[in-house]
Amino acid sequence: MSTQLTREKFGRKAAPVKILHVGLGNFTRAHQAWYTEHAEDADEWGIAAFTGRRPLMADLLTPQDGLYTLITKEASGNAFEVISSVVAVHPASDFQSFISYFASPELAIVTTTVTEVGYCRRPDGSLDVEDDLVVADLETLRNTEVHDLGSVELSTAPAKVLAGLLARREAGAGALTILPCDNLPDNGSAFHKVVADAAREVDASLIEWMDENVVWATCMVDRITPATSDEDRAEAEQVQGYTDASPVPTEPFSEWVISGQFPAGRPNWESAGAQIVDDVEPYEQRKLWMLNGSHSLMAYAAPILGHETVADAIVDPVVRGWVQSWWEEAGSGLSVEWEDYAKALLERYENPNIRHLLAQIAHDGSQKIPVRIAPTLINQRKQGLMPSSAVKAVAAWMLHLLGNGAPVVDKNAEKVSSKLGSDMVENATAVLDYVAPELNGDSELVNAITAAVEEILSHRK
C-alpha cells in the first residue's frame, strides 16, 4: 500500500493565504506555485486557488492538502518534487470563500490563469456586454447586496473579480495587486479594462476606489506544461512511493517576467529566478510571437501532416522548415534578440520526454490567432511585404475550422466558421476579416492564403 500525500506526513506546514488564484490548472502548478515554493520567504506566502468550471482539481487536491508532485521532464530523464505552496483548493462554486479571501486584509495578490477566452473581450478589448454569460453575471451583481455576494453564482472572471473588489471595499481591507498570468499582451491592462467595464455596468463608484486601491500588474509567463497522463500518475507512485491523484509534468525551462507595484507585498519571487522589470512588452512579444505563434502554426498545420505532438512535428523537416521561417518573419519585428531564443525553443520542442498534444494547443484559436499571428501579418503588410509564414498559420487555422487536423474546441469559433463554405477565396476573405479587419480588401493576401492552403494540403498524410 502506498502512502497518502498529506502535509502532516510530508512535514509541510501551510503558509498563510496571501495570494488568491483564479483558474487553477497544471500551468499555474508548474509555474507560479513553483516560484512561490522556491522564494526565500516561501513560508509567509500561501496560495488559495479556485478551479475553473470543472471542480475536478479541488476534488483531487483537497484530500492531499493541496500538495502534488511536479515531474520535471529533462530530455535525459525525470526529476520529482513535492510542491506545497498551494494551501487550499476550492471549487469555483465555493464563492463564499472567494469573497471572504477578498475581504481579508491579509490578501495581497490576486493572480489569474483564465486563458484568453476568460477575459470575455470584444476584438477591441472592451468587455463583451452582449455575451450571455456576461449579461447574466452583471444582472446578478446589480441585484445583489454586498453582504450577500458570497451566495451568488457567477461564471465569468471579470464579474467574479469585480464581486471580490466590491467586498474588499466594503470591508476596508486595503490595497492589493492583481497580476494576470494569461498569454495576452499587456495582460494587466487587458484585465483592468474588462473589470472596469463590468464595474461601470454595476456600480461606477468602484472605479475611483479601484484607481486608489488596485494595482494591475503585468507579466510574461512561460513554461510548457502538458496535461497529466496516466503514465505520469503511475510513475509518480512508482518512484516516490505515494499516491498522487494529480501530478504535473513540465519542462525544465521556466521564465517569469513581471512589472508592477505590490503595495501589500509579494513573495521574493526573484530569489526563485523571476525577473522584475519596468517594461514587460519586449519579453511578452517575443514569447507570444515566437513560442505561442509557432505552437499555433504547428497545432493547426502539423496534425494535417499526421502528427500528434510538438516533439513529433518538430522533427519533420517540412514542419521544422515552416516553424523556422515563421521565427525569422516574427523575429524581424522584435526589438530584442531572437536568434538564440529560437535555438533554445527548438531544443524545448524536441524534448522527447514531453508529450505536448497539438490538439490541446489548438483549443480556442479564435482568441489566440489575433494575438500570436496578426501583429506580424499587419506589420509586414504595412511595409509592403508578403508575410508568407503568418499567412501559412492563418491558412492552417482556416483548414482546421473547415474540419482538417485537430478537432475544433473553441466556443467563439462560430463567429468565423459560420461564414465558411466551399469557396476558398470567400473563406480566406472571411478569416482575414476576423484575424485582422484592417487588412480587409487585401486581395493579394487573400490569394496568398488560398495558395498556402494548397501547399499545406499537398503535404497531407
Ligand code: CS2
Ligand atoms: C500553448 C501555451 O496551449 C497553448 O496555446 O501555446 O499553453 C504554451 O505551452 C505556454 O504558453 C508555454 O509557456
